[in-house]
Amino acid sequence: MFVKQLTVGVRDEYRLRVPERDPFRESHVESRRNRPAKPPLSRDSIVDEALRQISTEDSAPLSLRKIAKALDTGPASLYAYVDGMSELQALVLDRALQAVETGGKGSWRDRLEGLLLSYATVLARSPTLARMAFQTTAVGPNALRISEALLELLAEAGVDQANAAWAIDLLTMLVTATVAEHAQDTGAAKPGGPIEQALARTSASQYPRVHAARDDILSGTGEERFHWGIDILIRGILAHPQSQ
Amino acid sequence: MFVKQLTVGVRDEYRLRVPERDPFRESHVESRRNRPAKPPLSRDSIVDEALRQISTEDSAPLSLRKIAKALDTGPASLYAYVDGMSELQALVLDRALQAVETGGKGSWRDRLEGLLLSYATVLARSPTLARMAFQTTAVGPNALRISEALLELLAEAGVDQANAAWAIDLLTMLVTATVAEHAQDTGAAKPGGPIEQALARTSASQYPRVHAARDDILSGTGEERFHWGIDILIRGILAHPQSQ
DNA sequence: TATTCGTCGCGAACAGTGTTCGTCAAGCAA
DNA sequence: TTGCTTGACGAACACTGTTCGCGACGAATA
CATH class of the missing domain: 1.10.357.10 (Tetracycline Repressor, domain 2)
Incomplete structure (x- = not known):
C-alpha cells in the first residue's frame, strides 16, 4: 500500500511492460530519510532478520511482530517494504534457496x-x-x-x-x-x-x-x-x- | 486438562494397558448433567460442527471460537471434550476419511x-x-x-x-x-x-x-x-x- | 533564509486466534 | 435439607496480521 504510492514513478514505467509488480525485482525500496542511529530498515534487512529468526528459534512460526521488535520498530513499519506476510514468506523462501547448489x-x-x-x-x-x-x-x-x-x-x-x-x-x-x-x-x-x-x-x-x-x-x-x-x-x- | 481430571477413573484402568490415551476410542465423554434446553455438547457434536464449518465456509481455517459460537457456548467449554486444536484436527480429519471408499x-x-x-x-x-x-x-x-x-x-x-x-x-x-x-x-x-x-x-x-x-x-x-x-x-x- | 508542503515512519488500535484460570451452579449423596 | 463433588464457561491472557492516521522531517518554494 505504502510502497505502491512511494514508488509510483518507478512502477508506472514498469507497468507498461508487466501488468503486476514482481516482488523479486527492486529488492530495496530505499527510504530517502537517512535516519542517524539505526540502520535504515530496508527490505533486505527485514528478510535477513526473518531468515535469521526461523534459523535460530526452532519451529517458531515467523511473526511480523517479532521481526519488527528485533529491528527496533513497530509492525506497521514493515509494510512499507513488504506487502504482507505472504510476500515476506516468498522472499524469505527464495533467499533461503540461494544456498541450494x-x-x-x-x-x-x-x-x-x-x-x-x-x-x-x-x-x-x-x-x-x-x-x-x-x-x-x-x-x-x-x-x-x-x-x-x-x-x-x-x-x-x-x-x-x-x-x-x-x-x-x-x-x-x-x-x-x-x-x-x-x-x-x-x-x-x-x-x-x-x-x-x-x-x-x-x-x-x-x-x-x-x-x-x-x-x-x-x-x-x-x-x-x-x-x-x-x-x-x-x-x-x-x-x-x-x-x- | 479438564478431560484428564474428568475421566480419571476410566483412564486409570486404561493406563494399565496403554501408556497414553487414544483419542479415537470412547468417542463421547458424556456429560452426566443433562441440561434441559441445549443438546448436551458432546465430542461428536463438536467434531460434526467443525466438519460442517470447513465444508461450508470455504477455506475458513477452522477456529475453536467459531465452533463454540455455533454451539452456543464459549471456547473454554470445548476443552472439556477435546484436548485442544491439534486433537480436534485429527478427529475431524478421521471423521472426514470415513467417506473414503x-x-x-x-x-x-x-x-x-x-x-x-x-x-x-x-x-x-x-x-x-x-x-x-x-x-x-x-x-x-x-x-x-x-x-x-x-x-x-x-x-x-x-x-x-x-x-x-x-x-x-x-x-x-x-x-x-x-x-x-x-x-x-x-x-x-x-x-x-x-x-x-x-x-x-x-x-x-x-x-x-x-x-x-x-x-x-x-x-x-x-x-x-x-x-x-x-x-x-x-x-x-x-x-x-x-x-x- | 524562512515557510510551506508533501511524504513517509510508526504508535495505537482492530479483529482475530488458541488456551487457561477460577468462579459459580447444578446434581447426587448423606 | 445440607454438603460437596463435578462440570460449564465468562473473562482474561498472550499472541497473531493488518490498517488508520497523526506527527515530524526533508525538500521544494517564496
Whole structure:
C-alpha cells in the first residue's frame, strides 16, 4: 500500500511492460530519510532478520511482530517494504534457496540426487522453512534456477520436455513434503509418539496387514526413505511413455 | 486438562494397558448433567460442527471460537471434550476419511486408482481439510482402514511388505500434497496468477529450459496431473528391486 | 533564509486466534 | 435439607496480521 504510492514513478514505467509488480525485482525500496542511529530498515534487512529468526528459534512460526521488535520498530513499519506476510514468506523462501547448489559432478543421476539433497538440506534447516516451502509455491529467481537445473538434468537423462516439466513438480514435492512431514512442529513420528502408539494398538484381526507391517512402516531413517523415494520417482519417470 | 481430571477413573484402568490415551476410542465423554434446553455438547457434536464449518465456509481455517459460537457456548467449554486444536484436527480429519471408499472392483490397478481418487475427492471437499491432512499425520481408525486397503492392493500387485509399507506413505503423500497445493488459500496457480506471470517473465537467455517449457509446466488439469503422478509412482514402485 | 508542503515512519488500535484460570451452579449423596 | 463433588464457561491472557492516521522531517518554494 505504502510502497505502491512511494514508488509510483518507478512502477508506472514498469507497468507498461508487466501488468503486476514482481516482488523479486527492486529488492530495496530505499527510504530517502537517512535516519542517524539505526540502520535504515530496508527490505533486505527485514528478510535477513526473518531468515535469521526461523534459523535460530526452532519451529517458531515467523511473526511480523517479532521481526519488527528485533529491528527496533513497530509492525506497521514493515509494510512499507513488504506487502504482507505472504510476500515476506516468498522472499524469505527464495533467499533461503540461494544456498541450494545446482552445480555438481558425476552422472546425471548423481547430480540429480545431489541437487535434491542440497534442496532438502536447506529446507531442513528450519521446520518453519519447510512448512513455508510447502505452502508457498516458489517462483523467485532461485526457484527458477533450481527448476532450470532440474530440467537440464532430466533432459540429459533422456526425459522429454513435457514429462520433465511435470516431473520437476513431483520431485520437488517429494522433497518438500518429506522434509515438512519429518520436521513437523509436533514430533509425532518420534519413538513413543502418537503414531507409533497407534500402530502398536492395531489388532491383528482388524488390520492384519498394517499390524504385520507396523515395524516396516516406521523403519528407516529420514535419509534412507528420502533416497528410496527419489529412486522410485526416477524409475517411474524413466519408465513412463515418452513422446520424444 | 479438564478431560484428564474428568475421566480419571476410566483412564486409570486404561493406563494399565496403554501408556497414553487414544483419542479415537470412547468417542463421547458424556456429560452426566443433562441440561434441559441445549443438546448436551458432546465430542461428536463438536467434531460434526467443525466438519460442517470447513465444508461450508470455504477455506475458513477452522477456529475453536467459531465452533463454540455455533454451539452456543464459549471456547473454554470445548476443552472439556477435546484436548485442544491439534486433537480436534485429527478427529475431524478421521471423521472426514470415513467417506473414503476402500472397496472396489476390477484389477488391483483400477482399485488402487479408485481408492486414491476417492481419497483425493474427500480431501478436495475443503481446502482446510486438505491442509489438515497434510500437516496432521492421520492415525485414526479410518486412516488405518485406508492403509490396510493400500497394503492389500500392493500385495496383490506383487510388492513385498517392506516396499509396500514405505509406498503407502509415498502414495498418500502424493494425493495429499496434490490436493493441498491445488486447493491453496491463494489461487496462485490460476491463469493470470503470480506463478504464470513469473514464468512469462523468464527470459530465454537466463532460464532457457524453463522458458521453453513454460507452457508444459502449466499444462494439464489437476486430474490429469494426478493420474500422471500415480502412474509414475506405480511404475517406480514396481520397478524397484524387491526382496520377496 | 524562512515557510510551506508533501511524504513517509510508526504508535495505537482492530479483529482475530488458541488456551487457561477460577468462579459459580447444578446434581447426587448423606 | 445440607454438603460437596463435578462440570460449564465468562473473562482474561498472550499472541497473531493488518490498517488508520497523526506527527515530524526533508525538500521544494517564496
